[in-house]
Amino acid sequence: MHPPGIESPRVLAPYIRIGVQDGTLFLGFGSIRQSIRDRGLWRPLIHLADHFREPRTRAEALDFLLGPCRVEAARAEAAMSTLERGNCLLSVSAYDPQDRYSRHALFYELSGADAERVQRRLASAHVLLLGCGGIGNLVAVTLATAGIGALTLVDADHVEPSNLTRQFLFTEADVGSPKSQVLARELRRRNPGCRIRPIVGAPTDTEDLRALPEADLLLVSADSPGLTGLVNAHCVDSGRAWLNACYVNDIAVWGPLVLPGITGCWDCRPLTASAPADEPELAVLIGRINARYQAPSNGPVNMLASSLAALDVLRHLGGFGVPASLNRRMGVWSHDMSVQAQPADRDPYCSTCADVRPATPRHRGAL
Ligand SMILES: [Zn+2]
Incomplete structure (x- = not known):
């Protein structure tokens, strides 16, 4: 105190x-x-x-x-x-x-926050992770060991041998088991005080998202096509914070941290490239080419994205410092360690969030 x-x-x-x-x-x-x-x-x-x-x-x-x-x-x-x-x-x-x-307490005090208050806020927070792969693994263990009160882990996949280069909480003995359940077991071993709920499944529409437990923040680290748009609409509608964490080939990417009614949302401005709407023939070919994409997922790049995303989650929920991904989509280019901040501030005419007002006290507390 x-x-x-x-x-x-x-x-x-x-x-x-x-x-x-x-x-x-x-x-x-x-x-x-x-x-x-x-x-x-x-x-x-x-x-x-x-x-x-x-x-x-x-x-x-x-x-x-x-x-x-x-x-x-x-x-x-x-x-x-x-x-x-x-x-x-x-x-x-x-x-x-x-x-x-205690060591985290010093980190919070370093930023000028009251460490006891930060820890209490984290203990009362619930984070829902969509995706328990490379980024989900590392974000989950970072949040659980930092004292987040509750984690819901959602993933439909089972552990495969090719996951083991970066999904470090899985072992060879776990191959074939559901990722969310194995991850839950490993997190409970590391911090029994964190309430963990694994769900084997993957939301594919708004109804699926509504059926998930309510959380203070959703972190999306699954690469299902269209999922970010669905999650953004759901979170803006329900007033919940959410954050995307991923990699784009060798770039570690996280953000923007969307606080509905306060910051920009995923729809406020185009954040990713898409096929040309005025070239339908080329758009078909681009779709065909992109459909064969396989991400060159790499352990260190996963660690970069997940650690920096987890730090922003802790900053927001704990109320210390300022999340780096507020109104920005952040990228660390691992080949030369340059940092890119893509503007993602609010568009007052955004078709998704223009009429939204701030919803929860937790949002205000972090700003
Ligand atoms: Zn918006």
Whole structure:
């Protein structure tokens, strides 16, 4: 829990490190990094950070700088303010190294969120996964081990030997068994606190989608033709968040995260290429060529797409940070590691979502 006021004791966040490079002192690394070139601030700041290895109130820490350290008042206040920026100080209860979720708690605190609140939100969330293959496997295990409260796993397929290069929760002994059931068994072994429901089947129309359990978010990682359009219409209609995660040959792709009534939906603008409507003869040939497509599915690209999609799901449902795929379809081109953000913001005249208003408090909580 965050302190009620600045007089509550706080400690230096365990993720804070200090280093000097090329005449600049770096306090913290990553997105919270502060670069301090004013050398007069180094000594009070380092003494202060060292002092906060034990719980201290702000007043105690300032007394330490002004007294034993003999730092002048303006410098002491500057050092204190620097340490208070960038989520450098945590409440005493924010980090319990023995807690199952303690390392994730530090990640949430790093982004400025209250880790206890994030974990509670995740524990109350239900995610429905359409597809338990390469991406579904890895998203499911990431969410289950992070403490998502409930997962529904939907897949009609059975495990095949060619799945084992990337669907890492399956083994040779599972070949022939339903994917959703094997995945459920493996997830329960890793986090019994997550309620898992496997469903052997694949939705093919709106009625099928309506028959599935209600969830806070749908993640689609199945490559059935037309499924994204069906899911988009269903989710916009029912006010539920949804996210697509896939790969396009060697590009890891996720998004947009659709929050009906808030963000763009799948229909707001064309996100994928299609056959030319004004060339029917060529369209037939293109359809014939594309029908023989077999994805070159690759373990590392599956891992890229699934990990970044899962992070956005956790951000949205946990209420920390900002999902990278809000109003964007994201792609990491694995051949050169460039990142593409395809605009997917809302079209006020979209035939699917123009009249939709925000539906659930969970959507508002993440923005
Ligand atoms: Zn739309």
